[in-house]
Amino acid sequence: MTVSRVLRNRGDVSEATRTRVLEAARRLGYVPNKIAGALASQRVNLVGVIIPSLSNMVFPEVLSGISETLEDTGLQPVVGVSNYQGDREEQVIYEMLSWRPSGLIIAGLEHSEASRAMLAQAGVPVVEIMDIDGEPVDSAVGISHRRAGRKMAEAIVAAGYRRIAFLGTHMPTNDHRARKRLEGFEEALAGFGLSVVDREFYSGGSALAKGREMTETILKRTPDIDFLYYSNDMIGAGGLLYCLEQGLDVPGKIGLAGFNGVELLDGLPRRLATMDACRLETGRAAAEIIAGKRATGVVGGEVVEFEPKLQPGDTIRKA
């Protein structure tokens, strides 16, 4: 018992015994068993974080925000990956909850019914991140992708482009956020009496190379396009490289924009127009909710919306 007290800095222990205990612990290489500790205390310092993928860069970045904020709370993130698959997500949620974490952060608002039931039953704070267009189980933090799409459409139209095309991932792939962005985009275009003149989709492979290919394809098919809206920056960058190589007048004759604002791409010949998704802030805010750091009067779910910022870069005409 005294050992337990020393190792947790809890309760009064005389300086003499304290050092004796620490010395012995070091000598024996003693590592306390958190499993037993957690069982006894009914407290677990873990926060489950469930994301669809690690190879998208977007998610690691959110993770950074989370772990940064969690660092000085004694909580530790534990990452699970769902591979964009609903059933996999269900398993991961189940697995995580079976370790009775202090909270759960999960990407997206769309989950299977069983998943939603588990989250609702969990008895710990649940924060759904990176999207707020929908009904959260508990709390939600992120941007409105519908609004991001709308905003981009407005900027494009304001800059005078009219023959606008969309390039993105195959939608059935469960990328709800990209879908919502496109919906908002088309909605806003419709408001101007416009619509997307052509579209092209891809799946798998290197995004940069795919962006290049898709751009070539779509421009050959519909040569009078004057704007290319990409569903992410990587394919946008591929498209940009292609356009520059072809000697197209960017942004004069043709404009381009992506989405996400990945820092990775600074250093391209031109800065691609994009929209920051506030990933770091999202991660931080989500972690704060779990850690109970947010001074809010609200008991239950809280929705934190960030404002996606347009970064015009060099690939969209100045108004």
Added chain:
Amino acid sequence: MTVSRVLRNRGDVSEATRTRVLEAARRLGYVPNKIAGALASQRVNLVGVIIPSLSNMVFPEVLSGISETLEDTGLQPVVGVSNYQGDREEQVIYEMLSWRPSGLIIAGLEHSEASRAMLAQAGVPVVEIMDIDGEPVDSAVGISHRRAGRKMAEAIVAAGYRRIAFLGTHMPTNDHRARKRLEGFEEALAGFGLSVVDREFYSGGSALAKGREMTETILKRTPDIDFLYYSNDMIGAGGLLYCLEQGLDVPGKIGLAGFNGVELLDGLPRRLATMDACRLETGRAAAEIIAGKRATGVVGGEVVEFEPKLQPGDTIRKA
């Protein structure tokens, strides 16, 4: 007890009770408490994976190999990030071990003394990955960075380049692998009576942009350089873009090479020469060791070396 048996598919349970139990479990939203289970059974289906960073892309890729292989073993990876800091690594190791995982996978062979002691004492398989130039605590899987550096030097010299420069991260940053690569590189050059004619380092910021800047700087300082060896593909790509913009004759007058073989960059105007670090294979092999899938007679530490493959791309002269 019967419930426990049903939920773990262990022992004989009649079909009737089995369905009754499952039905009740679903109705109640029962999620078994793995903490208690682990404590009782002294078994934990978690594998700790400790990497320096998530933003380097290299590490997520290794992770993919790991989780892919672990998927059908009932084991689950748990990721910890050390931020390239020895003391942080120590904490993460301690934290992980206190959950008594089934194994530990950790990047690199260089750890603090305390860390090595903990790993040695852990009583579970420990696999150090991505480097084999050194003395592993238990098992090791990866490539020899010294040898990778040597091989690249040989290829460069064989292609006829002589005024060779190196560009990389600031070394004190604990990037032992980059350091070893450079050492092997210089060693091999020395064998040909050559040495690195200039070098340039960076830290922080967008790698693509930094690669561009560094390349400009070094070429202005030492204009007769005919080969640029970058310590990673991202800065190499930045350099490549710069060279192409300047209208330099690549690979005729000047050659470039990076390291890692990141798929991300397919789609650049030219393919950068690079060397594949076998990240996926490394992840897989490490996971296999932990899962005990490798049929080896050896009891203790096993060292698996992969052979880095040169991908000449379009930025190095054909011999």
Added chain:
DNA sequence: CCGGCTTGTGTTATCGCTAACATCGGTTAA
């Protein structure tokens, strides 16, 4: 000098599961 307080340490009973063994009706083999 005693009750009450503080301080440091020890005891006991959980926490929710599983290993290991016990039990019991019903076969099966000798």
Added chain:
DNA sequence: TTAACCGATGTTAGCGATAACACAAGCCGG
């Protein structure tokens, strides 16, 4: 017929920590 055996289920005793309380010694003020 009887023992051995089997499949299905129940019982008991931990796993290694912590919460909550018990206890002993020293100190204080009235």
